[in-house]
Amino acid sequence: MSGLLLKDDKVVTDLMQRLSKCPQVMQYGNDEPETLLHAFADLEESFRTFLDVQLPKVLDSSVKGEALEDLLGDIMEEFRHILYHIHDPKFFRLVEPTHEWLALSSEKT
Numbered sequence: 206m207s208g209l210l211l212k213d214d215k216v217v218t219d220l221m222q223r224l225s226k227c228p229q230v231m232q233y234g235n236d237e238p239e240t241l242l243h244a245f246a247d248l249e250e251s252f253r254t255f256l257d258v259q260l261p262k263v264l265d266s267s268v269k270g271e272a273l274e275d276l277l278g279d280i281m282e283e284f285r286h287i288l289y290h291i292h293d294p295k296f297f298r299l300v301e302p303t304h305e306w307l308a309l310s311s312e313k314t
Contacts, residue, residue: 209253211246220245233295244290244297251287259283 224238
């Protein structure tokens, strides 16, 4: 995907240095800046995939039946990936301190 902000080495280096000097980040250990940076990069890609590719497709009224079901499955996987990268950094675990609700369930609610 072109235009990704976190594909620029200068931007990545600058952010890593700033995260490494941030006490709120460093309280979670020396690996946390890198974990956050990785999460941000993957989140950027996932958000762009959803917004630029998947959302326009799901809004297309010609997408129906099995194609729609496949697309919804792809969106679900993208959202799962997003949730993983929100929960992976210790810094963001305060957003949702448990992840039990992320588990797949065979029950339909």
